[in-house]
Amino acid sequence: MNRRTRDALLAVALAVPVVSVDRLGLNEPSTPARELCALAVIGCAVAVRRTRPLFAFLLAAALGLVTASSLFTLSYGPAFAVLALLLGRRADRVRPALLAFGALAVAGTAKIALRDVDPVVEWLVLMGTLVFGAVFPWLAGRYWRQARELAAAGWSRADQLEREQRIVADRARLRERARIAQDMHDSLGHELSLIAVRAGALQVAPGLAPEHRDAVAELRAAASDATGRLHRIIGVLRDEGDERAPLAPAGESVTALVERAAGSGLAITYVPGEEAPPDEQGEQSEVEERGEACGRELTGRTVYRVVQEALTNAAKHAPGAHVTVEIAHDADTTTVTVTNGRPDASGSPTCRAPLSGGGSGLRGLRARVTDLGGTLDAGPHGRGFRLTARLPARSIDPVAARPEARLTRARRRTLLAFGAAVATGVLLTGGTFAWYAYSRTHSVLDPADYARLRVGESRAEAAGVLPDRTVSDPPLERAPSPPPEGAECLYYRADGRLFTAVRHFRICFGGDAGGGGERIVDKAVIPTASDRDEFREEEKEWVR
Numbered sequence: 001m002n003r004r005t006r007d008a009l010l011a012v013a014l015a016v017p018v019v020s021v022d023r024l025g026l027n028e029p030s031t032p033a034r035e036l037c038a039l040a041v042i043g044c045a046v047a048v049r050r051t052r053p054l055f056a057f058l059l060a061a062a063l064g065l066v067t068a069s070s071l072f073t074l075s076y077g078p079a080f081a082v083l084a085l086l087l088g089r090r091a092d093r094v095r096p097a098l099l100a101f102g103a104l105a106v107a108g109t110a111k112i113a114l115r116d117v118d119p120v121v122e123w124l125v126l127m128g129t130l131v132f133g134a135v136f137p138w139l140a141g142r143y144w145r146q147a148r149e150l151a152a153a154g155w156s157r158a159d160q161l162e163r164e165q166r167i168v169a170d171r172a173r174l175r176e177r178a179r180i181a182q183d184m185h186d187s188l189g190h191e192l193s194l195i196a197v198r199a200g201a202l203q204v205a206p207g208l209a210p211e212h213r214d215a216v217a218e219l220r221a222a223a224s225d226a227t228g229r230l231h232r233i234i235g236v237l238r239d240e241g242d243e244r245a246p247l248a249p250a251g252e253s254v255t256a257l258v259e260r261a262a263g264s265g266l267a268i269t270y271v272p273g274e275e276a277p278p279d280e281q282g283e284q285s286e287v288e289e290r291g292e293a294c295g296r297e298l299t300g301r302t303v304y305r306v307v308q309e310a311l312t313n314a315a316k317h318a319p320g321a322h323v324t325v326e327i328a329h330d331a332d333t334t335t336v337t338v339t340n341g342r343p344d345a346s347g348s349p350t351c352r353a354p355l356s357g358g359g360s361g362l363r364g365l366r367a368r369v370t371d372l373g374g375t376l377d378a379g380p381h382g383r384g385f386r387l388t389a390r391l392p393a394r395s396i397d398p399v400a401a402r403p404e405a406r407l408t409r410a411r412r413r414t415l416l417a418f419g420a421a422v423a424t425g426v427l428l429t430g431g432t433f434a435w436y437a438y439s440r441t442h443s444v445l446d447p448a449d450y451a452r453l454r455v456g457e458s459r460a461e462a463a464g465v466l467p468d469r470t471v472s473d474p475p476l477e478r479a480p481s482p483p484p485e486g487a488e489c490l491y492y493r494a495d496g497r498l499f500t501a502v503r504h505f506r507i508c509f510g511g512d513a514g515g516g517g518e519r520i521v522d523k524a525v526i527p528t529a530s531d532r533d534e535f536r537e538e539e540k541e542w543v544r
Contacts, residue, residue, distance in 0.1 A: 088141020310338030445492035
């Protein structure tokens with residue numbers, strides 16, 4: 001079904017109440033010219049509903065406002081509600097719609113104030129119609145729009161996840177390459193270093209022929225050069241930006257790392273500290289528990305990486321120095337401090353490097369700690385070097401770690417707002433129509449009682465027949481004759497039916513010249529627009 005067909009079907013559906021309500025007698029009949037004008041306005045509103053939804057809504061609202069100050073009309077009410085729904089569905093901004101609702105409320109209130117009607121009832125009907133017939137459908141349209149946008153975002157997210165899955169696979173290959181490169185660096189570099197050390201020892205051995213000594217020196221130089229070339233090649237293969245590659249032995253803890261380093265000859269003092277007790281936060285959802293577990297795992301890996309890098313730098317730049325590793329925990333932060341003293345004087349000068357050497361390890365480590373929301377400080381300390389890392393105890397917000405939880409909360413807030421609007425509209429509309437029904441049913445004068453009233457009867461005698469309430473908005477334009485000059489006229493309904501046109505009675509009181517009090521000076525029947533020619537016969541029947 002194309003767009004024009006849908007527009008035509010919508011225009012026909014909205015035009016049906018305009019034509020049928022008057023024919024069924026549920027509303028005051030309108031002239032053919034007025035009916036054609038209303039149909040043209042509705043057709044124009046349907047035609048521009050996509051490009052100018054606010055203008056289309058205001059056209060439908062203008063029809064209701066011209067017909068009734070309370071906006072409540074059976075002829076134009078469906079168009080008013082449907083175009084409010086489409087306004088919420090199509091409009092991008094919220095403020096113009098809210099301003100339009102406020103303008104309608106002000107215009108309706110001004111029209112009520114200018115008319116000689118009961119302002120309380122009319123204003124309640126106006127507010128009920130505006131809330132239940134405009135605001136509520138508009139909110140439904142907004143929810144419809146958000147649901148479609150969420151569905152589109154979901155498909156986009158699925159495509160993004162597929163792309164990210166391919167990226168994750170590529171990064172997994174890169175991490176494996178980095179792991180192999182690191183293993184090559186550790187194993188081959190260690191073996192080449194041993195070859196160089198043994199060649200150096202052989203070079204200074206007594207009794208070695210000069211030509212052999214020169215060959216050993218060349219072997220030692222070749223091993224050193226090979227070690228340097230291996231370091232450069234590994235630096236190219238290793239992904240410097242991926243510091244989260246699992247280069248540590250699987251399942252190794254910080255304690256095992258420190259023990260392994262101490263077994264290789266490094267003098268270490270390890271102060272592990274105690275874990276802080278968990279916060280008492282009550283019962284947590286499964287999503288939050290998974291998020292906190294993921295955060296603790298990342299923090300633990302980062303602590304391991306900090307200690308590993310610090311021990312490596314100490315062994316490389318300060319051989320023979322004593323190293324102290326301290327880990328402290330509190331409710332919010334995990335602090336790792338690694339301090340080494342000055343290098344042992346007996347160490348080979350060629351093994352020492354400046355304490356502030358700018359290797360890539362510290363740069364990558366600082367980036368990793370910063371990504372988790374922590375800080376890393378490294379620099380000279382006394383006559384040695386100190387590295388301090390502060391990591392948050394919870395490095396991942398559970399809601400941020402699980403986008404579906406955030407989406408669930410957003411949907412819950414939307415549903416709550418939607419439910420509050422529905423409840424407000426139902427209560428306001430229900431109260432309005434309850435008052436409307438009460439005021440209409442308690443202002444009914446039975447036709448037989450009307451027939452018993454006589455002109456000249458005192459007001460006190462008529463009070464026993466007349467209802468407690470009067471009609472606040474009588475159809476004065478259909479009165480068969482103008483009321484007597486100076487008389488006080490009261491209007492009553494001839495039928496208790498609601499939402500339909502009924503006849504009205506007019507009873508006018510005035511004072512007599514003799515000072516005998518107010519008496520009935522005139523009584524009249526105000527017919528509906530459809531039975532002006534028939535009510536006279538029924539009036540004769542009431543009189544009989």
